[in-house]
């Protein structure tokens with residue numbers, strides 16, 4: 001399929017008000033899409049279904065499914081050779097927004113000092129007029145600009161239109177083996193990955209890793225924790241640890257998701273107290289921001305490794321169910337000719353409110369730079 005046919009199909013589906021998702025996994029050239037054939041809202045019941053899911057921050061709300069069996073699946077090998085240099089942006093300082101966000105951060109720090117919880121991720125929504133900017137063109141810009149991110153465009157006429165380029169994996173699971181990413185701590189990328197991290201960021205990220213390890217314990221065996229490394233995501237650097245393990249025979253994907261989501265990378269610690277503070281104090285609805293999205297139970301045909309092949313099993317391929325879910329960060333919703341950009345950051349006792357505000361400004365550039 002050519003670029004024109006692929007993106008033309010997406011545009012056509014959008015013009016007919018039919019649901020679709022198009023996405024590209026980190027560092028791959030293949031762009032996939034599920035084009036749903038009707039406009040019904042399907043939901044997951046137990047994460048046993050096959051398709052593409054889109055789940056909100058609030059784990060009590062429904063997870064939307066684009067079912068494999070109701071969709072046409074198309075794909076494209078996207079050519080990244082002619083990457084456009086997108087213009088550099090001047091950071092905007094909206095004083096009212098700044099004032100409001102700083103008040104929220106101070107409330108968070110105060111609650112931590114009062115021992116209500118140890119960490120909370122506080123966020124805001126920034127609104128930008130985009131006139132008649134074509135959504136599919138914005139999606140192409142995201143694909144070209146953020147090769148190491150999970151880039152997507154998700155549309156349902158009854159729910160909304162979302163796009164993003166997230167650096168964070170929630171879970172990758174194949175058969176019973178899985179990996180989980182603990183990503184947190186932010187600083188601006190200034191040309192090198194060899195940087196020093198302050199105690200605040202190290203602590204904020206460790207809270208995420210510890211939470212994952214602790215909550216997985218009853219469900220898994222053979223777990224392993226990687227070293228913590230610095231990774232680049234657009235104009236930013238983060239700290240990342242990978243936890244790998246095997247699900248116990250009786251544990252399910254639903255158990256895993258409810259043990260994890262929302263992690264302290266997007267909510268806080270302890271989870272329920274931080275979540276309650278967010279729902280009561282952020283003063284807006286995050287909807288799908290800091291939720292998760294991705295492929296659910298798709299079958300991957302794998303040929304056995306060459307070394308394992310012999311005459312008898314040469315024709316034999318292993319079919320494994322694979323789920324790859326990403327945390328919905330660095331994203332926007334497009335509504336009424338406006339882009340609603342969602343950005344947040346982890347607050348701990350030693351947070352500096354002014355710096356936390358600036359962090360959200362830096363994070364907002366990930367999306368703003370593709371809207372030009």
Ligand SMILES: C=C(O[C@H]1C=CC=C(C(=O)O)[C@@H]1O)C(=O)O
Nearest residue numbers: 183184185186265343344345346
């Ligand atoms: C909540 C966001 O980022 C999370 C992921 C990486 C780093 C984060 C931080 O440094 O605060 C956040 O935990 C966001 O980008 O809106």
